[in-house]
Amino acid sequence: MRTKVPQDGGRSLAEMVAARIREQVIHGGFSPGQHLSEAELSDSLEVSRNTLREVFRVLTKEGLLRHEPNRGVFVATPDMATIVDLYRVRRIIQVEILEQAFSGHPAVRKMREAVERAKEAREAGDWLVVGSADLAFHGAIVALADSPRLDAFFSHVLAEMRLAFGLLSEPELLHSPFIELNEEILKLVELGKRSEAASRLEKYLVNAERVVLGAFTRH
Amino acid sequence: MRTKVPQDGGRSLAEMVAARIREQVIHGGFSPGQHLSEAELSDSLEVSRNTLREVFRVLTKEGLLRHEPNRGVFVATPDMATIVDLYRVRRIIQVEILEQAFSGHPAVRKMREAVERAKEAREAGDWLVVGSADLAFHGAIVALADSPRLDAFFSHVLAEMRLAFGLLSEPELLHSPFIELNEEILKLVELGKRSEAASRLEKYLVNAERVVLGAFTRH
DNA sequence: AATAGATTATTTGTTGAACAACAGAAAGCC
């Protein structure tokens, strides 16, 4: 299947190939643990092997691929240890950020938009959009800290979470129960009740971790 | 100056070239903002341009280099915004980790070793080692969280801090006053007084940020 | 039938040359 990456003014080909593969990894276009052959993929994407290797280095740094010297590159395989670590990271970062949040911050608007979008998508039964909105809500929490480094790091965390969620076939179970909770956290932030919001978020994360680990166990 | 990277059993050439350049960036072998010419550097390191490009992608992701499409790669230039963000990241991550630390954790030993090493190096007047020990102390704090992702992220934070410190010519000012404070934090952790340790660390970070920003202003 | 060792095939890691595209510098014109 030849799928040449179209040119998008301004962006380098490597960037676009990276975006393409990132998208495919996150949305299950490759199997977990799948080996990505340089020769095959460069052929099907119609790019040179060297360009693809640059892309592999970048996506490996983002945690979506795993590079083993002399053996090649594999799609990352989130396992239970991954889930545990991701939620640990989130508990440390998100909770602390919320403890220091202020309600007038522009990112609160993004949190609100994400909650509304999730509710609409739930009515329409579009669980993929619900999931995206849920994760966007959490990215917006991190954006409260005004830290480009934390934003970038957390975007990798979210990408890995999407990858992990993609392994599970229960989007409704993963996201639906948390829409009301997100709204509650949002309201607390809007009211300036930071400690309560942080406490609520921590409970949410502990719960969500349990749910996700449970779903992993059933696989 | 031709400086071929020696072969080191098992590691790929790209990895070793990355390590070489990382070392040079951190220790001031290049000027801040310096443009790194692919042609020149591949020639002087005696590696192919393609290999070097892979390395550039990796180090760019680590924050040590800045890649501008079609213009090339430049050594990162920590400015005051960088310092502000790095300390913000540290306040969010390190303080929260310390709030949850337990005194029996193996990383407490690393913290202790770093403090001892700093004290010895201070006696010997070796401020570079004092600085490394100080940063290792902080890496050990993060290691208390047992999170590979936070460890990796923080190692980049530390590399950027080293780069920033390298711009300043006052190692004594940057590190000496904090050896006793590190020991105090260590003692509190060893005694299980987490909140006090966290509070102490927060004050330290606020102070250190001021000192570093002050030194930047004088440059 | 299972295992170990040898051989073969495939893939990755690296190189170097080539060329198109882009950015910056230099030259020319008003």
Added chain:
DNA sequence: GGCTTTCTGTTGTTCAACAAATAATCTATT
């Protein structure tokens, strides 16, 4: 001096080649 055009140098990408490492296959032994 300012603007435009041309030139130069560098980056981005491609391709072909080859060495090294790993995986797959085959053969021999128990």
